[in-house]
Amino acid sequence: MFDIIEIEETCIQNNPVAANGNPIMEQSASLTGLNEEDHRTHSIKRKRTLAEETLVLIKLQQEFYQNENIRAAEMHHMRRELLELKKELIEVEIKLRADACIKIEEDSS
Numbered sequence: 001m002f003d004i005i006e007i008e009e010t011c012i013q014n015n016p017v018a019a020n021g022n023p024i025m026e027q028s029a030s031l032t033g034l035n036e037e038d039h040r041t042h043s044i045k046r047k048r049t050l051a052e053e054t055l056v057l058i059k060l061q062q063e064f065y066q067n068e069n070i071r072a073a074e075m076h077h078m079r080r081e082l083l084e085l086k087k088e089l090i091e092v093e094i095k096l097r098a099d100a101c102i103k104i105e106e107d108s109s
Helices: 023-032 036-044 050-108
Strands: 004-006 047-049
Touching: 047 050
Parallel strands: none
Antiparallel strands: 004 047
């Protein structure tokens, strides 16, 4: 029904937990009859079904679009702030020009 996809994870090499310091790995390795290093390699190469991969993909897509929506909202907020600042600047310029015109009229009379 579903295809099996083999996934190998390399991040296990960067795991800060020492192999001999992990009781779960020790117990699991003893149950399978493998030494701890062989058990790690075996557990890394576990196979995932297409349904599992599809679920992972959907979750990643949801996270991506949620983050994209957050970024879009931030951009919208920044653009609104920019427009408000431009509006205030134009209002100040209009007031300064109006004051300058009034001063010129007073000086000419």
